[in-house]
Amino acid sequence: SANPAREVAVMSSSSRIAVFSRMAEDQLYLNRACLVGYCDLNASSLRALLGIEARVEFWDLDVPGLPCGRDDGAQQQLLLPACERWDGTPPMEGELKPLQVLNLKYEQYSLILVNSHVPPSRVHLVMQRVFQLFEQFKVSRVHLLSCLHLPDAAANPIELLDDIDNRADGGAARLTETAFNGAADRLDPGLPSLDLTASPVRDAFLCCFVQFALVDRLPFTLLACVRHRAKVASVDSPSVAAFQACLADRLGLAFSLERSLNGIRFHRQPVSAGGDSGMYV
Incomplete structure (x- = not known):
């Protein structure tokens, strides 16, 4: 079985993602x-992971009751990709879908x-669907x-810059990591918790993720980058860079920051769609 603590080999021989089909x-x-x-x-977590440089397999994540695809005039609501490859940049081998799993061939991460x-x-x-898969495949990490966005600065243990929209460099991004249900495999035990x-x-x-995890134990x-502003720059480059640097340092994974920042177009949610449900942890 896979050892989550093992040293992961870095795939750096190619700047493009190669797709392998399972035979x-x-x-x-x-x-x-x-x-x-x-x-x-601002889709920072998506941008960070989509910059992965590794050999991967692409899988659609089918969720009952949530059809995906382009609007074909049907009455049912269809999920559309929020992040798409920007025209004019080298595409990755594999179309970005609304719900998707990328399995790394050599690093043993999904x-x-x-x-x-x-x-x-x-x-x-x-x-x-996700937690069903966690149980089915005995995911251990x-x-x-x-x-x-945390409006209350008192809830954040680190000092953050609030002027990200007004700085040419986007402001500084510092990470926090909070363990739930006794998780022992922290990426960086030195990071503060929320x-x-x-x-x-x-x-x-x-x-909803936290609630399901608590029920399933x-x-x-x-791994969070906290902003006190509800709206930040369309591309939060410090957050993306911080995520990738942490994953590269702690897991040995390789990423392309340039592709994450300049090769992806993010479609914001329309205001009329209703962005949050007022849920609380």
């Missing part, structure tokens, strides 16, 4: 260690990408990445 099995699977990214405050603005009333459907009960967390995906860590 013996054509069904979605997860490796024992998973990294999760989603449409957070990237779970919720690349869509899932309505708060439907987030639980995604969680049911999970790290959820998130750039989130107290998510000290301030309202208006992030339906994050709240799934150990995981939340």
